[in-house]
Amino acid sequence: MPEGGTICMVCGQSLKKRSTLPREVILVAILGVAAIILAYLLFPVFFGATVVTSTGNVSFVVTLADGSLSVEYGGTEDGRDVAELQIALLAEGGRSSQIFSFKNPQPDTVLGPVETGTTGRPVGVYYVAVYADGTETSNTIPI
Numbered sequence: 001m002p003e004g005g006t007i008c009m010v011c012g013q014s015l016k017k018r019s020t021l022p023r024e025v026i027l028v029a030i031l032g033v034a035a036i037i038l039a040y041l042l043f044p045v046f047f048g049a050t051v052v053t054s055t056g057n058v059s060f061v062v063t064l065a066d067g068s069l070s071v072e073y074g075g076t077e078d079g080r081d082v083a084e085l086q087i088a089l090l091a092e093g094g095r096s097s098q099i100f101s102f103k104n105p106q107p108d109t110v111l112g113p114v115e116t117g118t119t120g121r122p123v124g125v126y127y128v129a130v131y132a133d134g135t136e137t138s139n140t141i142p143i
Helices: 023-047
Strands: 051-052 058-066 068-075 084-092 102-105 109-115 122-131 136-142
Touching: 058 136, 068 084, 068 102, 084 109, 102 109, 102 122
Parallel strands: none
Antiparallel strands: 051 058, 058 068, 068 109, 084 102, 084 122, 122 136
16 A cells, blocks of 8 residues: 555555444434434323313313413303303412403303413312302312
C-alpha cells in the first residue's frame, strides 16, 4: 500500500475509518423512540377523559379531561320539565366551585369546560333540579 492511500489496491474497499456507533447505542435509540411512540398512542387509553353518566330521573354526562370538567344535561327520564338547574363542582377536601344556575335548561345544555385547577381534584358534581311544578330533587354524581 502506498502511504496515504485511501483505497485497497487488492479489493477496492475504502481504507478511511468509518465513524460507526456501537450496536448497543443504536438499539437503545430505537427502543427509546418506540417507547415514546407507544406512550403517545396509549396515553388516551389510560389517562384520557373520564366520562361518568348519572343515574336517576335527571340525566347528566360528566366529562373530566385535561384539567377541566364539562357537564351535559340530558333531560329527565320521566319527561318532566326542569324550571331551574343548579350545578356545583365538588373537590377533595370539601371544597366546591361556584354554583352554576340555568333557567329552563334544554336537553344537551352543556356547562363547561370549567377549569378545575382552582378548586382541586374533582370528586363529584352536585345538582339541584327544580321541576316546573315546584318540586325538586338533588343528588351527587361521583367522579
